[in-house]
Amino acid sequence: MYKSAIWTCALLLAATAADAGTIEMKVNGLVCAFCAQGIEKAFRKNPAVADVVVSLENKLVAVQTKDGADISDQELQATLTNAGYDTKSIERTDTPVATIRENLKSPPK
């Protein structure tokens, strides 16, 4: 009884973790950190967003969605446009934003 409950919880956690995803956006015009504050502010206001990372070096904005949540490409583009930037590409990956953040601090050799 105990074991089956633990297995059920484990399976549920694994399923919800798999639902959480990362959206990586390549952005044009991303040259000034002061001006790019609006990107992070806008994405953090979105209830579907769990974490955000911005990199000027990689012209990258990466967003981690909450479990089971997604954001449409149209909404992503609108958010970047309202922050004053142009979207170059949008890609969905399995790499957590925390890992992207770590890799940005110390790129893998």
Add this chain to the structure above:
Amino acid sequence: MKRLIQCIAFAALSLPFGVVAAKPIAFAHGTTVMAEYGAGTMEELQVFYAPRYFYSVGGGHLALDSDIDGRSRDITYARFNYLVKRWNREDSQANIFAWGGIGRARLSESADDETAWNAGVQMDYETRRVYSSLKTDLYEGSSFSNRVDTLQLGFAPYEHDYDSIATWLVVQGRRITGGIHDGTEVAFMLRLFKGPVWVEAGATTDGKLQAMAMFNF
């Protein structure tokens, strides 16, 4: 050394007022506060709110003090700023802004206030290593006309990133017409920004303080 301490002190004192941006529009739903002390001939405080990324509304106060004959202008205005065009490239951004406003001016040579009009244009181009901007700002009433033209060229000794402090070395040339200053004021400044805070301070070639602080939130 004394001048450097004055510069740092001014920048620090400016922070509680918030800061301004080199651009009159921050981002959608963003507020920009800016305070500038310009070599004893010009001081300005501005607050703008941007409902959309391409326009902002707000107001400011400009004080001009002549170093020729002592005349002064105190102008309080409401202003509309508009992003005419933006070019977002992979490694650069360029903008054209235009604005217009109306307010009241108090002149040292007149007992009564008068209506003042304001119009201006700014063009800028920046990469992570190079910055340039040209701004012209006209204030005019029935008995006065002053135009402030400002050219800034900046160089970053390293490429900053989103979470690091940005450092820029900036040279500024400024002309103020209408009997405020004769010739061009040239100033050398150190610009720093991180997160929503931007400060810059330096001195003109004749040793006067030039400083600006800005805050986006």
